[in-house]
Amino acid sequence: MKGLPNVGGTVGRIVATAQNGLEVIRMGGLDTGTEPTPYKVVETEKMYRLRRYFPDDPGDGYAHIILIPPMMVSANVYDVTQQNGAVSVLYRHKVIPWVVDFGSPDHEEGGMERTLTDHVVAISRVIDLVRSVVGRDVHLGGYSQGGMFAYQTAAYRRSEGLASVVTFGSPVDVLAALPLGLPAQLVVPGAEFVADNVFNRLWIPSWLARTGFQLADPVKTARSRIDFLRKLHDRDALLPREDQRRFIEQEGWVAWSGPAVAELLRQFVVHNRMMSGGFVIDGEVVSMTEITCPVLAFVGETDDIGQPLAVRGIVRAAPDADVYETAAPVGHFGLVVGSSAGRLTWPTVGEWIQWREGNGEQPAAVTPMSRVRNESGSGISWSNRLTYGVGQVAGAGTAVSKELLEAVSSLQRTTLAVATESVRTVPRLFRLGQIQPSTRVSLGKLMSENAKRTPHDELFLFEDRVLTHTQVNTRIDNVVAGLIECGIRPGVHVGLMMEPRPSALVTVAALSRLGAVAVLMSSSESLPEMLTMAETRVIVADPVHLDRAAAACDRVLVLGGGSGETRAIERADGEHIVDMEQIDPARVRLPVWYRPDPGLAGDLAFILFTETQGRINRWSITNHRFAMSAFGAAAAAGLSNRDTVYCLPPLHHASGLLTTLGATAAGRSRIALSTGFDPDRFSREVRRYGVTVVSYTWNMLADILDDPGFDPGQLGSVRLFMGSGLSAGQWTGLREKLPSARVLEFFATADGSAILANVDDTKIGSMGRPLPETNPVRIAAYDPATGRMEVDNDTGLVREAGPREIGMLVSHAGQRFEAAGLVLRDVFRPHDRWEVGGSLFRADADGDLWFMGSVQSVIHSAGGSMYPVPIQQALSMIPDVKLAAVYSVGEVGSQVAVAVVTLRQGVTSLTPTQIRVGLGELPAEQRPHLVWIADSIPLSEAFRLMTGKIAARGMPKPGSKIWYRDAEGRYRRYTASAAAAIDWTVPGSAGTAADGDAARA
Incomplete structure (x- = not known):
């Protein structure tokens, strides 16, 4: 009858709902009748099983791609639906898929001990295997963290054997946009704590991984479940999405091993080393800058896990790669599974591969990724959230939270900065304040403490190798045994002549642990004088310095590798020259008097040498003075275990011993060592090691700033340059080229009693104030x-x-x-x-x-006392000047102040106007009498201007590249007639030279 409900239809719905519901309860889901795509396991190892899909097809003329799942997702993610699955779509585009199946770690032997390195090394082996089978380069793809694996493996292999890398929602600049828009300043400390204290004991079961993924978008998860229940009566409506639902709800998740999670958090969240570089794989230092093959990154426009801003970090992290992107109107999972993936993602991947193989045109959906960072927030726009309806409520909550955070950002950042710096610096400064003459403190003891606190953290990075605190500490103990075997006792003065490499730093620490005094010397002509002043009768040298050391000292202990190692072994006679590498530390019987790290604060620890006006001065450093410098510099620089310090200065300079070795040990930072110094190597190693702090001395950075090929964009990870002796001009150049980095300039008096630092970097050229607790x-x-x-x-x-x-x-x-x-x-x-x-x-x-x-450098002219440093600083500020030095000629009371400069590449001369303007802030009587352009200025091993050698040249001869100062402070050409007319013993005599003999400014 009209108007009565359709009872039969209602009953049918109820019955269908009951039947389908019972099937879901009993079987976990509805039977879709689909079969998995055929594959064959072609290789089985402890870490993985390698699947080759469509094994019956030889694949003649086909390209090949290796697909990597994330650690927590089953390898079946690439074959969830029969028609739209990745493997099927790619095969239709003439691409043979190979899938790495890591299995479920909780069911694999040793699975719960797997590390992130294990995964990357395994993938690298898979690449070699597939290449050997197919005889050509392969493409490498990965979803989410699997894409991070793909990037890391490509960098680890330096792109060898890879035709391209394809990733899907894989973050690179992790801290730029964390999942769900969480603020980095809150996540990083928590991630570090969890990595160090939780995942070294626990692992993540599959159910927890699934729950975490669903909680990332709880609104969408709840909506999907409600829609499923509402349609439970309509089997035909549910079947197209049933395989996908079962994968997400039940079958698609596997456990995470604790060590792998800890390494992921520590390297790529806490330190963000996919962006900065310097992450460690199998004991090697790796940087994303090593990726040179083409890259295609898929970006989910509403992806709250692999957020667009984080994913697009690849274009800055891999500057030498051609990076493309495809933006898709989906969330994280929709990039690889579902109708959108089958319609857009996988066909585009197929077209991309054919294009890279030279068999097609560039896909319409593939565009070059912009290197300009133009997103705000996470990179997900409100229009995308609303248009595509993914995570609307969750997204709104995230956005509102971010707006609230930004509204109070000033107060929050200030508070957090104060709190963070307090946590870092207060304990160090408090420790300094507690030091008494009888306090045990030394470099060796500091290294021991760090090894106990963080035994597995990296300490030295050198030639792409990594040494942990434990490895370094073991090496120190071995060198101590060797020193004892060679007759070295506490208190003995031992010379050290070594390149800045791990063996040198280990030797310095070993001498400290033994209680001997390390005398750090250069290989200059003053070496015999240094040996006498330091009362040193034995030198520890590397093979590079063997000849120089043996010529100056009767007993040389050779330690370390490098060039000349074979010759060093051949020359060793056991008396005059001893090859310490041949001593077996296990066979050395330690004497009863040996006690590790016996040094007291009042004990002499090191002897350095400074040179002033050609005179050698001895600088004796006690353990207390070393601790003041080390902890004070670490506090001023804000060093922590998140920093990698690039050590450029030699150890015999205070910047090498105190600012680099001492401060980084106090800050528990990593130390990156270089095999040499030139602009190309500098940029390359800064990127590879992920350097955050560059340690310098004197004019080390001059060649880098003057190099036409210098690209500041390659030094994006550097936050600080710290050292001593930087000229005002170079300081200004750094600030102009790298505005995000600051300079921390130190100054220590020749006796080490005063230690100053320009901490706030606001006054270029100033030495600042004393470090706290100094x-x-x-x-x-x-x-x-x-x-x-x-x-x-x-x-x-x-x-x-x-x-x-x-x-x-x-x-x-x-x-x-x-x-x-x-x-x-x-x-x-x-x-x-x-x-x-x-x-x-x-x-x-x-x-x-x-x-x-210094007192010795004062120039006593006829017009009064003149000071060289302000002149040098003023001249260095002239844009065309590279180096500037000042020296005096003549007798006290009538000395002539001579300034010598070298010019930047491509500059041939200066004008009198440039000189006068550059010196304009100095009173006329404080400006140099003569300014001349030289081809070069000699530099010491520490890149210090050797003014003594310049002064030995005496008064420069008149010429076209030399000017003199007249009585009014202006500069004129210094001609022969002008030189004859000037009487330097009479104040203002330069003003009497004939105008016709000079070109006025």
Whole structure:
């Protein structure tokens, strides 16, 4: 009857719902009648089984692709649906799929101990296997974390054997856009804690992996389940998506091994090393910059897991690769499974492969990925979320959360920065404050503590090899045994002449652990003098320095490899030259007196040498002074285990020993060592090692900044340059070329009593202020003409210099055992003690200190005292000037200040106007008398200007590339007639030269 409900239809729905529901309960899902695509397991190893799909087809003329699943997803992800599955679609495009099946680790022997490295190395072996079978390069593809594996393997292999890499929703710049829009500043500390304290004990079962994926978009998960229940009566409507539903809800998930998860979090979340470089695979340092084959990255426009901004990081991480993308209106799972994947993703992959093989045109959906970062937030737009309806509520919550975070970002960042720096620096500074003369503290002890705290963390990166704290500590102990076998005892002064390589750093630490004194020497002509000053009768040298060491010293211990190793072994006679590599540490019987790391704060630990005006000065460093420098520099630089410090300075320079080795040990950072120094190697190794901090000394960076091929974009991981002796011009150049990086310039007096640092990097050229917990300093009024401090006539105490007044820097001698130089008492008040180092400074109105030069470098001209450092800094700021040095010629009272400069590549000369403008901030009487252009300026091993060698040339001869200063401070051409007319003993005499003999500015 009309208007009555269709009882039969209702009953039918109920019955169908009951029948289908019972089948789901009993069988886990509906029987779709589909069969898996045929494949054959062609190789079985402990780590994987390799599937070759369509095994009956020889694949003549077909291309080949190896597909990698994520760790937590079954390999069947590439064959979920019969028609739209990856393997079927690719086969229709004349591509043979090979799929790596890692199995379920909880059911595999040793599966729960698998590491991330195990997966990458296994994939690399698969590539070799498939290539050997098919006789050609192959394509490599991966979904989600499987795509990360693909990138890492391509980098590990340096793209060898790969025709291209294809990834699907695979993040590279992980911290740029974390899943669900979580803020990095909250995730990173948690990820580090979990990696170090949870996943070293636990693993993730498959049910938890599935739950985590579903919770990533709870609204979509709930909606899918409700839709399934509402349509449970309509079998025909459910069957097309049933295979996909069963895969997501039940069958598609496998367990994660704890070590692999921990390594993933530590390397690629905490340190974000797919972007910065320097991740470690099988003991080798790897960088994404090694990828040179073409890359195609699929981007899910509503993907909240592999967010677009993170996925597009590949274009910056792999600058030498041609990177393309295909954007799809789907979420994370929809990139590889479902109707959209069957319609867009996999046909595009097939077309891409044929294009790369030279068998077709570039696919319409494939476009070059822009290197300009133009997304905001995660890269997922609101229009995409609303248009495609994926994760709308979850997305809204994420976006609102991000807006709230951004609204309070200023307060949050400030608070977090203060908290983070406090956590890093306060314990270090507190430890410094507790050091007493009897406190046990030394480099060797610091290395032991780090090995116990983080035994498996990386410490040294060298020639693509990696050494952990445990490995280094073991090597230190072995070298200690060798030193003991060679008769070295605590307190003995042992010379060290070695290149900055792991064996050198290990030897320094071994001498510290033994309690001997490491005398760090250069191979300069002053080596015999250094040996005498340091009371040293034995040298430890590497093969490179063997000849120089043997010529200067009667006993040389050779340690380490490198060039000349074979010759060193041949020359070893057991007495004059001893090859320590031939000593078996297991056979050395340690004496009863040996106690590891016996050094006390008051004990002498190191001896360095500085050269001023051609004179060698000895710098004795106690363990306390080393600790002050190491912990103070680590605190100032904010070093942590997330940093990789690139060590450029030689160990015999304070920047090498204290700023690099000492500070990185105190900060538990990684140390990257180079086999040489040139612009090409510098850029390449910075990218490969993921360097965040570059350690320099003096003019090391001049050639890099002057190199026409220097690309600042390759140094995106560098946040800090730290060292000493950087000119104002080079400092300015760094800030212009790398605005995201800052400079931390240190200064230490020749006796090491004062340690200054320009921490905030706002005043270029300033030495800043004393590091916290180091000796306080003051500037005593000083008369350079008499060479004496000025005394207050009323009190008899030394007068303190006022703002901008040049005076002598003195440091408070609080620890009586520390004094290495001249110590004066009753200086500014009764009973005080101040150490005098011989450095002249001025303080500006804010209290920041500016170095003017040493007492010996003051130029005593007819017009008064002149200071070389301000002249050098001013000249270095002229854009066309590469290096600048200042020296004096003549007798005291009538000395001539001569400035010599070299020019940048492509520049042939300067104009008088450039010189005058460059020196414009200096008073006329403080400008050099002569300025001349030289072809080169000699540099020491530490890249310091060797002004003594320049001064030996004497007064420069008149010529077209030399100018003199007239009485008004202007510069004119220095001709023969001008030189004859000038009397340098008379102030202002240069102004009497005939105008006709000079070109005025």
